[in-house]
Amino acid sequence: MNISVFDLFKIGIGPSSSHTVGPMRAALDFVAKLRERGCLQQVSGVKIELFGSLGATGVGHGSGPAVILGLEGQAPETIDPAYMQPRLDEIKQQAKLSLDGEHEISFVEDDDLLYIFAPLPQHPNGMRFSARDAAGICLYTREYFSVGGGFVVDEDEIESAEQAVHDDDDTVLPYPFETMEQLLGHCNASGLSISEIMMANETVHRSAEEVRQGLLDIWHVMQACVQRGCDIDGTLPGGLNVKRRAPELYKKLMGRPEAALRDPLSALDWVNLYALAVNEENAAGGRVVTAPTNGAAGIVPAVLHYYMRFYYSGSESGVVRFMLTAAAVGMLCKRNASISGAEVGCQGEVGSACAMAAAGLAAVSGGTPEQIENAAEIGMEHNLGLTCDPIAGLVQVPCIERNAMASIKAINASRIALNGDGEHFVSLDKVIKTMRDTGADMQSKYKETSQGGLAVNVIEC
Template sequence: MAVSVFDLFKIGIGPSSSHTVGPMRAAARFVSRWLDETGMLPRVAGIRCELFGSLALTGRGHGTDKAVLCGLEGSMPDSIDPDSIPATLTRIRESGRIRLHGSHEITFNEKTDLVFNKRQKLPYHTNGMRFSAHDAAGNELATRDYYSVGGGFVVNADEAAVDRIVADTTPLPHPYHSGDELLEICAQTGKTIAEVVLENEKSWRSEAEVRAGLLAIWKAMQSCVARGMREGGTLPGGLHVKRRAPELLAGLHSRPEEALRDPLTILDWVNLYALAVNEENAAGGRVVTAPTNGAAGIVPAVLHYY
C-alpha cells in the first residue's frame, strides 16, 4: 500500500479528524457520487442520515452533526470557510430546509432526519454512518454506508469489509515499511529523507505540484498559528474553557530579554505555537490534520521553531 504525504497531511477543520473531517467528506461524497453524478438529485425529496457507535455517542461534542449538514450542502473540510459554518447551520435549522450539493433544496428536519443511534453499531467500525435518499412518494433512491476510520480517511462498506483503507498500489521508486528501511535507503542512495520522499511523491504528481501542495499546507499551518494566537474568548462546549494562547503570547513579548539569558525560553514559543493550533482545532477552526486533528499542533510548532 502506497501512502502519500498528502494523505498524511490534509487541510481540514476541527475538532476531530474522525468525528468531523471524515463525516463531512462522507456526506459530501454520498450526495455527489450517488445522487448528483447518477442524475437522481432532482428527484430527491428527503434525506436521512444515521450515525452509529462512537459517532452517535460523542458526535455532538465533536461537531459531527454540523459536519454532516455542511457536507450534505457540498462543503469539503479543506475548502469550507469555518467562519461561514454558524450562518449555514442557522439557516438550515430555522428554515427547516437544506440545499443538497449547494443547489437542490429540500425539506430537512434535523430531529428526525439526523439520527444518533447510540445503542447500535455498523459491522465494520465504530465510526459508522448511513445515508439514504427518497423521492416524493417515499421510494428509496439510494442508500450507502460509510466508515470514518481516522485521520480523515473514509471508506465505504465494501472497502471496510476487506479491511482496505487506501486502495493504492502505485509502485514507488523507494518503497519502505519502517524507519529502519527508510534510513537504509538513504545510506544506500546517498539521498536525504526529504529527497527520498520527494522521489516517491513524483509517482503521483509533478515536482512543481508537490512543492505547491506542500506550500499550501505550510500556509494553512501558519494561518492557524496566527489566528490561534490572536483569538480570545472561550472554547465551544459546556466547560467554558478560556483560550490561553493570546495571554501566553503577550507574556513572551513582555520579557524578550529572557530569551538572551535562558536558551530554554524558545521552548515556551514552541509550546505557544502548538497550543494556538490545538485551541483553533477545539474551536472548529481550519487546521492541518497531521496525521490526526488531535496531533495537529505538533508539526506546525516544530516547523515554526525550525
C-alpha cells in the same frame, strides 16, 4: 505504499479529522453517488445515522453540522468557517437543506440526524446515509467509515481498507516501502535520505516543484493558524467555558524578551504557545491542517515553528525536508496500526504526531536515517497506552494541553536520538506494532467515547 504526503497533511476545519472532516467527505461522496445514479432530483428527504464513537461524541465534535454542510456540497478544505454557523441556523429555521447546493429538500435535524452509541461491526466510526422520495421509498443507502485523519471508506472498501486507503492506484513507486526496515534499506542501498526517498515517490504523480510548493502552502496555513490562535481571545464553544490561553501567553512572551537571556528553557514557552494556538483554533472550528489528525494538529506545526525560529539553519527547504520525513513516519503509523483515536486511543493521534515531529526535527538537524528512526521510535514509545477521553466529547480537555506536552516530547526525542549513533534497542516497526496491539487491548470506553477516564471523573460545567 501509494499514499501521498498530501493525504496525511490535509487542509480542513476543526475540531476533528475523524469526526468532522471525515463525515463531511462522506456526505459529499453520498451526494455524488446520488448524482451518478441519476436520482438526485427525486430525493425528498435524507436520513443520517452516526454510530459508535461518532454517535457518542459527534455532538461535541461537530459531526452533525459537518454531514449537513457536506450534503450541501461543502468541502472541508474550501469551506469558510465563518459561513458555517449562519448557514446551519438557516437550515434549522427553515427545516430545509439544499442537496449539492441546488436541490432543496425537507430536513428536520431532530428527526433526520440520529446519534447512535452502538457501533457498526466493521469500525467504531460508522455512518449510514439514506435518501427517500416523496412517497417515502428508499432511493439509495450507503454506509461509510471514518478511519482517521480525514480518510473515509465505504461499505465495500472497509473489508479491504488497507488497499482502499493506501493503494488507491497501481502506480509503481521507485522506492516502495511498508515498514521502516524497508525504508532504511532503500536509504542504505541508494545513499538517499528519507526525505529524498519520499520526494522520489511523490514525483511519480507531480513535479518536484509542485511537491515543494504544495508543502510550503500547507506550511503557510499552519503559520496562519498559529497567528489566528495568538490573536483571537475569548472562550471556546461547547459549554465547558474553556478560556483561550494562547493570546495571553503570546502577550507575556512578547512583553518580556529579556527573560530569554536568563531562562535557558524559555524556548519551551514558545513551543507551548504554538501548540496551544493551533489546538484552540481547532477546538473553535477554525482552519487547521491534519497532521496527521485534527486532535493532534498542533504538534508538527509547533515543532516546525521551533525549527524555523530557534535554529540558525531554519529555511523553507528545511520545512520541505521536515514534512517529507514526518510524513514517512505517519504513513507507517497509519498502515501498520492506526491514527484514529476511536480505534486505538490517543496514542494513535498524539503518539503518531509526536513520532512524526521528532523524525522531522532530527532530519533537519542533520540526523542519519538511523537517528531519525530512533527519534520517531522514542516519540511513539513514550506515548504508548495514551487514552482518548475528551470531556463532554469536546476536543478541548485534555486534547489542547496534550499537544503542547507532545511537542516538547518530540523535541526531546530528537535530541536524545541525535546524541546517539542511531543504534537502539526497540525498532520503530516494533513500537508501531505495540501501539496497534495496545489499542486492540484498550477498553472501548477509553477510545473517543467520553465514557471513561477524565470524561467521567471531571464534573462537566
